[in-house]
Amino acid sequence: xxxxxxxxxxxxxxxxxxxxxxxxxxxxxxxxxxxxxxxxxxxxxxxxxxxxxxxxxxxxxxxxxxxxxxxxxxxxxxxxxxxxxxxxxxxxxxxxxxxxxxxxxxxxxxxxxxxxxxxxxxxxxxxxxxxxxxxxxxxxxxxxxxxxxxxxxxxxxxxxxxxxxxxxxxxxxxxxxxxxxxxxxxxxxxxxxxxxxxxxxxxxxxxxxxxxxxxxxxxxxxxxxxxxxxxxxxxxxxxxxxxxxxxxxxxxxxxxxxxxxxxxxxxxxxxxxxxxxxxxxxxxxxxxxxxxxxxxxxxxxxxxxxxxxxx
Amino acid sequence: xxxxxxxxxxxxxxxxxxxxxxxxxxxxxxxxxxxxxxxxxxxxxxxxxxxxxxxxxxxxxxxxxxxxxxxxxxxxxxxxxxxxxxxxxxxxxxxxxxxxxxxxxxxxxxxxxxxxxxxxxxxxxxxxxxxxxxxxxxxxxxxxxxxxxxxxxxxxxxxxxxxxxxxxxxxxxxxxxxxxxxxxxxxxxxxxxxxxxxxxxxxxxxxxxxxxxxxxxxxxxxxxxxxxxxxxxxxxxxxxxxxxxxxxxxxxxxxxxxxxxxxxxxxxxxxxxxxxxxxxxxxxxxxxxxxxxxxxxxxxxxxxxxxxxxx
Numbered sequence: 324x325x326x327x328x329x330x331x332x333x334x335x336x337x338x339x340x341x342x343x344x345x346x347x348x349x350x351x352x353x354x355x356x357x358x359x360x361x362x363x364x365x366x367x368x369x370x371x372x373x374x375x376x377x378x379x380x381x382x383x384x385x386x387x388x389x390x391x392x393x394x395x396x397x398x399x400x401x402x403x404x405x406x407x408x409x410x411x412x413x414x415x416x417x418x419x420x421x422x423x424x425x426x427x428x429x430x431x432x433x434x435x436x437x438x439x440x441x442x443x444x445x446x447x448x449x450x451x452x453x454x455x456x457x458x459x460x461x462x463x464x465x466x467x468x469x470x471x472x473x474x475x476x477x478x479x480x481x482x483x484x485x486x487x488x489x490x491x492x493x494x495x496x497x498x499x500x501x502x503x504x505x506x507x508x509x510x511x512x513x514x515x516x517x518x519x520x521x522x523x524x525x526x527x528x529x530x531x532x533x534x535x536x537x538x539x540x541x542x543x544x545x546x547x548x549x550x551x552x553x554x555x556x557x558x559x560x561x562x563x564x565x566x567x568x569x570x571x572x573x574x575x576x577x578x579x580x581x582x583x584x585x586x587x588x589x590x591x592x593x594x595x596x597x598x599x600x601x602x603x604x605x606x607x608x609x610x611x612x613x614x615x616x617x618x619x620x621x622x623x624x625x626x627x628x629x630x631x632x633x634x
Numbered sequence: 635x636x637x638x639x640x641x642x643x644x645x646x647x648x649x650x651x652x653x654x655x656x657x658x659x660x661x662x663x664x665x666x667x668x669x670x671x672x673x674x675x676x677x678x679x680x681x682x683x684x685x686x687x688x689x690x691x692x693x694x695x696x697x698x699x700x701x702x703x704x705x706x707x708x709x710x711x712x713x714x715x716x717x718x719x720x721x722x723x724x725x726x727x728x729x730x731x732x733x734x735x736x737x738x739x740x741x742x743x744x745x746x747x748x749x750x751x752x753x754x755x756x757x758x759x760x761x762x763x764x765x766x767x768x769x770x771x772x773x774x775x776x777x778x779x780x781x782x783x784x785x786x787x788x789x790x791x792x793x794x795x796x797x798x799x800x801x802x803x804x805x806x807x808x809x810x811x812x813x814x815x816x817x818x819x820x821x822x823x824x825x826x827x828x829x830x831x832x833x834x835x836x837x838x839x840x841x842x843x844x845x846x847x848x849x850x851x852x853x854x855x856x857x858x859x860x861x862x863x864x865x866x867x868x869x870x871x872x873x874x875x876x877x878x879x880x881x882x883x884x885x886x887x888x889x890x891x892x893x894x895x896x897x898x899x900x901x902x903x904x905x906x907x908x909x910x911x912x913x914x915x916x917x918x919x920x921x922x923x924x925x926x927x928x929x930x931x932x933x934x935x936x937x938x939x940x941x942x943x944x945x
Contacts, residue, residue, distance in 0.1 A: 327722045328748055334726060338733045341742035343711055352744035354711055354764065357668070361713040361762060363747045365755075400654055400665055402672040404715070404760045411638045415645060422649045431652035433663035436674045436760070437639055444676075445755050449715045449747070451672060451762040453665065 348539055349462050350390045350523065357399070358454040360390035366445040373492050376413045378503035379448070380420025386526065387452035388428055388507035389578040393524035394461060395516020396454030398428050398509065403435035404449040409442060417448075428509060459517050466521035466540035466583035470607040473590055475511040475580040477501075477554040477600055478529055482574025482630075483561060497556040505578035511601070512580055514593045521583040528573045528629020529604075532581055534613055540583070546605035548572065548617040552579075565617060572615075575630030583607055659850050660773050661701045661834065668710070669765040671701035677756040684803050687724045689814035690759070691731025697837065698763035699739055699818035700889040704835035705772060706827020707765030709739050709820065714746035715760040720753060728759075739820060770828050777832035777851035777894035781918040784901055786822040786891040788812075788865040788911055789840055793885025793941075794872060808867040816889035822912070823891055825904045832894040839884045839940020840915075843892055845924055851894070857916035859883065859928040863890075876928060883926075886941030894918055 336347055343352050351360045364386070366372055370379050388398055403421065407414060425432055430452065440446075484502030487494045508524070515522060521540050525532045529551070537544045548568045561567040584590060590601055608614070615622040647658050654663050662671045675697070677683055681690045699709055714732065718725060736743055741763065751757075795813030798805045819835070826833060832851050836843045840862070848855045859879045872878040895901060901912055919925070926933040 325718075325720075325750060327720060327725070328718055328750060330722060331716070331718060331725050331729070331748055334729055335743070335746075338729065338736065339743045339745070341711065341744055343742060344744040347745065350745075352711065352713060354668075354744070357665075359711075359713060359745060359762075359764070361715055361746045363715045363717070363749050363760075365717070365749055365751055367752060368749060400652065400663065400670075402663060402670060402762055404672055404674045405642070406674070406676070406758060407636075407639055407642060409636075409638060411641060414638070414642050418642070418645055418649065425649065431654060432646070432650045433652055433655040433665070434650070434658065434661075434670060435646075435672045437642055438674050438676055438679060438758075439636060439639060440676055440756065440758070441678060445751065447717060447749075447751070447758040449674075449760055451670075451713055453670070 345462055351394050353456065353460055356456050358391055358394050358396040358456045358460060359451065360387055361449065361451045362387050363447060363449040365447045371488065374503060376416035377420030380417040381424045381504050383448050383450050384421055384424035384430065385505045385507050386578065387450045388430065388509060389505065389524040389526065391452055391454035392507045392509045392512035393522055393580060394456060395512045396456045397513060398430040398452065399455050400431045400433045400453045402451045403432060405437045406440045406447050407437055408440055408444065408446060428507065457513065457516050461516055461519040461522040463521050463523050463536045463539035466536060466542060466607050468542050468607050468609045469586055470520050470583040471586050471603055472544060472605040472607060473582045473584055474552055474602050474604050475508045475599060476577060477552045477557065478577050478579060479557050479571025479574045480554050481505060481576035483557055497554065498560065502576060505576065507578060508580045510596045511599055514595060515582045515590060518584055518588050519582040520585065523581055525577040525579045525581050527575045530572050530613060531629025534628055536581060537607065537611065543608040543610040543612050544605055545608050545614045548615055548622055550602055550604045552600050552602040565622065569625055573625055573627060573629050656773055662705055664767065664771055667767050669702055669705050669707035669767045669771060670762065671698055672760065672762045673698050674758060674760040676758045682799065685814060687727035688731030691728040692735045692815050694759050694761050695732055695735035695741065696816045696818050697889065698761045699741065699820060700816065700835040700837065702763055702765035703818045703820045703823035704833055704891060705767060706823045707767045708824060709741040709763065710766050711742045711744045711764045713762045714743060716748045717751045717758050718748055719751055719755065719757060739818065768824065768827050772827055772830040772833040774832050774834050774847045774850035777847060777853060777918045779853050779918050779920045780897055781831050781894040782897050782914055783855060783916040783918060784893045784895055785863055785913050785915050786819045786910060787888060788863045788868065789888050789890060790868050790882025790885045791865050792816060792887035794868055808865065809871065813887060816887065818889060819891045821907045822910055825906060826893045826901060829895055829899050830893040831896065834892055836888040836890045836892050838886045841883050841924060842940025845939055847892060848918065848922065854919040854921040854923050855916055856919050856925045859926055859933055861913055861915045863911050863913040876933065880936055884936055884938060884940050
C-alpha cells in the first residue's frame with residue numbers, strides 16, 4: 324500500500340471503533356456468528372485487461388472466499404457490485420465465472436448493484452461475502468511464542484504466473500491458472516479454525532502476511548525457507564534454491580492459509596481433503612520481527628516482504 | 635438503466651436463485667433477521683467532481699440507509715469500498731462525511747477495502763449496509779388493489795437541486811442540500827413496516843418506482859398529482875402547476891419512502907418524528923399500470939417515468 328492508503332486506513336480506524344470491526348486488522352468483520360468480508364478488484368491493478376473475463380469473475384469470488392477460509396467460516400451469501408462499460412460479451416463471460424465459483428463453493432449470490440461508467444474508465448468490481456463462523460473465529464492476534472506456523476497450499480505460483488503472463492500474454496499452464504483461478508482453502512480453514520491460535524489467508528506474500536500476524540500477536544517468527552511448500556510447476560520454472568524460495572515467500576495472490584497452532588497439535592491427523600498440501604514452515608518466537616533460515620544458516624530478510632504497492 | 639444493464643440483471647437473476655435474494659427485485663437481501671443492501675456511486679455519474687467531498691461521503695452512507703429504511707430495518711453495520719486516486723485531502727474530507735452520517739444514524743463502520751486506481755480514473759465508492767429487520771420486512775410485492783399509497787418526505791427537491799447546480803456550480807440552499815445530503819427516513823420506515831403491505835425507498839423517481847411496486851405486486855395504481863408532497867423551496871423555484879408536479883414525480887434521488895397501507899389504516903396516528911411529511915398520494919388498483927389525475931382530470935403519463943439512464 325502507498326503512504327496515502329496507510330493514512331486513510333489510520334483515519335478509518337478512528338471511525339471503526341465497534342468491536343465487530345476487529346480494529347480493521349483482520350480482513351473481516353464479525354457480527355454474531357456471521358463473518359463479513361469485502362474485497363474490490365480493479366482492471367489494470369488486480370487483473371489484466373487481457374485476462375479471460377470468466378477468470379476475473381472466478382477470482383472476484385475466490386479472493387473473498389479466501390478471507391472466509393482464513394476465519395474457518397462457511398460461505399453463505401454474497402452481494403456483488405459491478406461497473407458496466409458497455410461490452411456485454413465481456414460482462415456475460417464474467418458472470419459465467421462468478422456463477423462457477425458460487426456453485427463450486429455453495430455461495431448464494433443474493434444482491435448487489437450495477438452502475439454504468441463512462442467508456443474508457445477501468446472496471447471496478449467488488450464483492451461482499453457473508454459466511455457463518457464456527458464456535459471459534461480465529462483472529463490474527465492470538466498467536467504466542469512456541470506455536471507452530473503452518474501453511475495450507477503452495478506459495479509463489481500466482482506471482483510467478485503473473486510474471487509469465489507479462490512476458491507472454493498467451494501463456495497457459497498451472498502457474499497462470501494459479502494467478503487467474505485461485506482456490507480458496509475453505510475445507511482446511513474450517514477444520515483448522517477450532518485449533519488455531521491465529522489464522523489468516525495469504526494474499527500479499529507470505530513474509531508480509533506473517534509480519535502482520537506476529538505484529539497483531541505481539542511476538543516474532545522464525546521461518547525455515549526450506550520448508551516452504553512449492554509446486555512442481557514452480558520448481559520446474561524457477562528451481563528451489565534460496566533465491567527461488569525468497570521469490571515464493573514474497574509473491575502475492577497465493578490465497579493459501581497461514582495458521583498458528585499449538586506445537587503439540589498435529590494438523591495431519593485432521594480429515595483434510597485429499598491432496599491438501601500442508602507444511603510446517605516455522606515457529607512463533609519471543610520478541611518481535613521475522614527471522615529466516617535455511618540449511619545454510621540465517622538468511623537476510625529481503626527488502627520487500629510482499630506486495631504492498633497496489634498501483 | 636441501459637439495455638445492457640437490463641440484460642446483465644436478467645442474467646444475474648438466473649444465478650441469484652436463493653430466496654434471500656428476493657429475486658433481486660427488492661434492493662435488499664434478507665438473511666435471517668438481517669437486511670443487507672449494497673450501493674455503488676461513481677464520480678461523474680452519481681456525484682459531481684465539484685461536489686464537496688464530505689457530502690459525497692454522507693450520500694454514500696445515506697443512500698444505503700435509505701434502502702434499509704424502505705424495509706423498516708435498523709442500521710447495524712457497514713463495510714465500505716473506496717478507490718484512492720492520490721488526493722488525500724479529498725479522501726480525508728470524504729471520510730468526515732462518512733463519519734457524520736454513521737454517527738447520526740448509529741451505523742458502525744466495521745470493515746471494507748481500499749484500492750489505488752491509476753490517476754484520472756473516476757472514483758468508485760461503495761457501501762454494504764447491514765440492518766436488523768423487524769417482525770415484518772415488507773417487500774415490493776405485497777400490495778393489493780384498494781391499498782392506499784403513501785409517501786414520506788418531499789419529492790423532486792434533489793433532482794431540482796442537481797439542475798440548479800448544473801446551471802451554477804456555486805449554488806446553495808435547500809434544493810442543493812437535498813441533492814447532496816439526502817436524509818434516510820429510518821424512523822418512519824421502522825414505524826410503517828409492521829403495517830405496510832409493500833414498501834420501498836424512492837431513488838429513481840416516484841412514477842418509475844411506483845411502476846416497479848405495482849409490477850411486483852401484480853396490480854395497478856392511480857396517483858393524484860395534486861397530492862404530491864412538495865417542499866416550499868421546490869414550489870418557490872418551479873411553482874406547483876401540473877408541469878412542476880410532473881417534474882417532481884419523475885426526478886430521482888428523493889430517498890423518500892413509498893408505502894402501500896391498508897385503506898383502513900391511518901399512519902398519521904403513528905408516533906412519527908416531529909416535522910415528518912406524510913402524504914397519501916393515491917391508491918392501488920385492479921389491473922396493471924399507472925394512471926395519473928389531478929383536479930383537471932386524467933393526466934397523460936410522461937414518456938420518461940424516472941431516472942433510468944445512469945451514464
